[in-house]
Amino acid sequence: SQKIEQNSEALNIQEGKTATLTCNYTNYSPAYLQWYRQDPGRGPVFLLLIRENEKEKRKERLKVTFDTTLKQSLFHITASQPADSATYLCALDMGGFNKFYFGSGTKLNVKP
């Protein structure tokens, strides 16, 4: 089965800096990959989707890259704010309509 690795340790950064989160995967290559944000006790909220033929995708302060050779996706938040503090989940499609393998998530703490 697919194995997805995200930094299990929390990422602590200062407000205004760029946060970079990593998602590494093994086995088959997904057709697309998504990033979600999850706040404590809440369901994940969709942030960005990137397809296998796309190298980079941007949305406001968010940027995601997808390197199918390295089997890696990087998720960047520029000019980070305390409100960006949350757990960020990487999700790979299982080969079908929105069925995903999720990583365990990386907790981001942005300090004022």
Added chain:
Amino acid sequence: ETGVTQSPTHLIKTRGQQVTLRCSSQSGHNTVSWYQQALGQGPQFIFQYYREEENGRGNFPPRFSGLQFPNYSSELNVNALELDDSALYLCASSSGTLNTEAFFGQGTRLTVV
């Protein structure tokens, strides 16, 4: 808000009991997926329903079963509850086309004692 609602929000059950969780999908969405999320872990795929038919299943035993209704709402049933079934159960609604986002409900927190 995503428009996906789950009920109940919290539930406490005793080992061996049965439980039914409910999910109302977003308007226009015909696909519902269920996930189990243990504390500190990412969501794990249980199964998916597309137009009332099961459309894929993760590595969960048969005591996890589901149903989708003509209005595309869905139920997750778990029989013979075990302590390890304690988790946040998430329902995700999507349009049934490729490469689209999923909209998650707020989840049902199930505690088995």
